[in-house]
Every structure is written in C-alpha cells, then in structure tokens.
Amino acid sequence: MSLPPSYLLLDPPLDPSGDDARSSLRRELARPEYHDTDLLQRLRDWLVRFFDDGVQSVSDLSGVPAFLLLLLLVGLLVAIGTLVSRARRTTRVRDRSAPALTDETITAAQLRARAEAALAEGRYDDALLDAFRALAVRQVESDRIEDLPQATAHELAASLGSAFAGHRERIEQAADTFDAVLYGDRPATREQASAVLALDAELSGRAVRR
Incomplete structure (x- = not known):
C-alpha cells in the first residue's frame, strides 16, 4: 500500500x-x-x-x-x-x-548631605531613603522625639506626627513612600525625594507643639 x-x-x-x-x-x-x-x-x-x-x-x-x-x-x-x-x-x-534606621553611626546633617548628593546624581531611591532618615534623626538629635533605633518608618512617623500635628499627613505620606521604595514596590521620583528633603527642612525650623 x-x-x-x-x-x-x-x-x-x-x-x-x-x-x-x-x-x-x-x-x-x-x-x-x-x-x-x-x-x-x-x-x-x-x-x-x-x-x-x-x-x-x-x-x-x-x-x-x-x-x-x-x-x-x-x-x-x-x-x-x-x-x-x-x-x-x-x-x-x-x-x-524591619527598622527604618540603619546601624551606622551618622548624624542628620551627614544623612541630608548624602541625600542631596544622591538627588543631584539622579539616584532618587537613595536620596529619598536618606532624606527620611535625616528627618527622623534630626528630631531625635533635637530631643523632639524619642530615640527609637528599632522603629519602623511608620512608628517613626507616628512619633513625628505627635510632635508636628500640622504636618502629620505629609509625614505619613513620606513614610509610605519610604516603605514602597525600600521594599521594592516602586522606585522614587525626583519630586518625591525633594518633597521629603523639603519636609525635613520645614520640621527642623519648627518648635514643638505641646
């Protein structure tokens, strides 16, 4: 066949x-x-x-x-x-x-300088993370919030929000963005990093509201 x-x-x-x-x-x-x-x-x-x-x-x-x-x-x-x-x-x-702050010994001024350098170089993730850490460390240095080395970003934000009630929403937003960047949910933008730096500058010149 x-x-x-x-x-x-x-x-x-x-x-x-x-x-x-x-x-x-x-x-x-x-x-x-x-x-x-x-x-x-x-x-x-x-x-x-x-x-x-x-x-x-x-x-x-x-x-x-x-x-x-x-x-x-x-x-x-x-x-x-x-x-x-x-x-x-x-x-x-x-x-x-995990704690928002690292184990390194560093001042708020050094963290801010590092954040500004990262911003200028286009490393927006690094800029935002260091800017938020600078914001928190600065308030610890000024005795405006308690030193909480093991605190998460949102635990720090809660302390900062109690000290700066008028900025609570922006502080919480900064903590949200910090977590999103740190844990890889999304990258930071230049505007977000700049906003956290601006918030740090504003809080550093304010008196604590009792």
Missing part, C-alpha cells in the same frame, strides 16, 4: 541536536528569576552539567526524544521561578517590620 504524497512531505518529528537543546536550556536559565539566590545558581549549574553529560545518552537508551527532556527541564525551572517570585513577595511583606 502506497502512502499519499502529502504524508511523505511531512517534516520529521522535532528532535533538536544536543547543541541546539543545550542552547535553548541556557537561554531559559539566563532569565533573571533563576538568579535570585545562591541556591538557584547552584541548581542552574547542576542542570546545565546534567544536560551536557547525561541527557543525550539517556535519550539514546530510552528512546525519549531530547526535546521532551528539554521541555520537562524548562517546565521544572518555570515552576521554581514562580515559587521564588512568591517567596520574594512574602519576604518583602514580612520584612516591613
């Missing part, structure tokens, strides 16, 4: 060469979500070595096409990437209870 001509013209099943499959795997592994931790880097290296050393021979012995093994590996990596992404979001939420 002869086969129809159209059947004879069909392409053979996809079975890329070892080099093609390795290239595809490396392109998938190069995606940023697989580079977040040392553990994932080790997994990436192991998978590449595994594919280089063993996949082709396993394919030859079992009759499983190399492209199917490649798809299985890529599917595994996609699943790992999804888990890592979820873990990072969970970590960001958990870490929002």
